[in-house]
Amino acid sequence: MTATPTPPDRPTADRDPAPLADPLDLLDISWTLSQEERDIQQTVARFLADHARPYLGEWFETGRFPRELVPELGRLGLLGMHLEGYGCAGAGAVAYGLACLELEAADSGLRSFASVQGSLSMYSIHRYGSEEQRTRWLPRLAAGEAVGCFALTEPDHGSDPAAMRTRAVRSGGDWVLNGTKTWITNGSIADVATVWARTEEGVRGFLVERGTPGFTSHDIGHKLSLRASVTSELVLDDVRLPDAARLPEANGLRAPLSCLGEARFGIVFGALGAARDSLRTTLEYADTRTQFDRPISGFQLTQRKFADMALALNSSMLLALHLGRLKEAGRLRPEQVSAGKLNNVRQAIAIARECRTVLGANGVGLEYSPLRHANNLESVLTYEGTEEIHTLVVGQALTGRSAYR
Structure with missing residues (x-):
């Protein structure tokens, strides 16, 4: 299903707009979302605040995936949420993207799990499997009863x-x-x-x-x-x-590549969650960290970093939202997904690294998220198509010539 944005009333000419509810949403992008999309995003964020955020550093340090969360993700309807039928939620592409954003704002490992479960495993069965295969596996995978x-x-x-x-x-x-x-x-x-x-x-x-x-x-x-x-x-x-x-409808390499396209779409949104969390963490830190008798958030060089990062985050979010609407309209092309992954992961990893510089030496510990996000994004930059491959996909779309075949 596709959610139609239902924004609130515009401010009148003689009334100033209200202050932004979230300074990181510099361009008020949330105004363009439907109420359903906002509700889904907030529900995922609240769940993670209660069940994941207190333990993220521990999971990263010990190298443990929280398997116990899988049934909870199923109960929330997040597994294969963009698929129709068989116990799947049938949510729109943007709603799915926003859920990926919140999962990766916690940790890329959580979003990776959901992407592989829904956009690779479940999508491959949903799109290319037999009815018997769909009936047997999809309800269990959607519920988190199977992985x-x-x-x-x-x-x-x-x-x-x-x-x-x-x-x-x-x-x-x-x-x-x-x-x-x-x-x-x-x-x-x-x-x-x-x-x-x-x-x-x-x-x-x-x-x-x-x-x-x-x-x-x-x-x-x-x-x-x-x-x-x-x-x-x-x-x-x-x-x-x-x-x-055997998946009876999967004939040729185009089948697995189409599954990868589904997973890449989730990354377009997901990587921005890591960037947003890095920037939010660092803004809060800079407002309380005092040097030379005042908070470092008041220094010009620090504010320039914040301004550049906020612009990169918001422009990348506009790109993700646009690609989501194209997907909902059935118009999204593979090279457009490549452009989204290429740009948004590049911007996200740059933001996470820059945030670490504002945190100084404190940024190398697990108390603060940016370096953890930056490390995770090194994998995101590589999997589901490397930066180099997506660059060449865009290059081929522009020139009509393949540079890697």
Whole structure:
């Protein structure tokens, strides 16, 4: 469903506008949102304030993903919320984006979980699965009763999935899969994995359940980024699957790439949550941190940093909102999603880093969020298409020439 904005009445000519409710919403972008969209955003923010924010530093430091929150996210309707039917909320693209923004304002690991669950695992089943597959998995995934993952990336093939080595070979009425997937979010906790493999007919997708003989996983440790997130390697060693495990509508590489487009859209909004939280944290700090007998928020150089960051945040939010409305109208193109991810993640990581400079030495601790966000955004800059790949996608849209094929 698509929410139609219902803004409040405009101020009359002889009455000054009211002060901004949120100084970070410098351009009053929230005025353009529908009441439903604002309600969804506020509900997610309140939930995270109660159930996540008190523990974010601990989860990052210990490298723990809060699995116990998954059913709660399901009860809120956040898992696959932009999909229709099968227990999914059927929310509009902007509402989904705003939920991603609030999740990433807490931690990128939470938004990554929701993106993989809804926009990769669930979307692949919703769009390319059989009715039996949809009925079996989507209600459980939407409720948070089951966890899904999406296995495309391989140790030697990230940006070039067409070169994947994982293969699926027919054996009677079954398929036998062999290969290795890596950097798989949710991998070791997933009840079902959407695994992409080469066949004689081209790339195909398969649903591989936890516990299937020959299917194993192990977590990737020693991470400096996305620590509050499960990242795994998956190994398929003569994994035998019935043909009923194949996604019947997924024919060719276009299928997994379309799923990635769904996840990238969430990042366009999500990254701005990390930027907004970094800026809000730093504004509060600067107003109480005193040097030379006055708060550092009153110094010209600090105010210039804040002004530049607020402009970058608000202009990026306008871009995200525009892309959301295009998606709701069925007009969003892949190169436009690439432009959104490229710009907004660049701006978000720059804001997080700049905020750390205002915090000074205090900014290197987990008491303040900007450096944690900056570290997480290093992963966001890379996954679902690297900065370089999205640059070339935009370049191809402008010139009509592919620079990487």
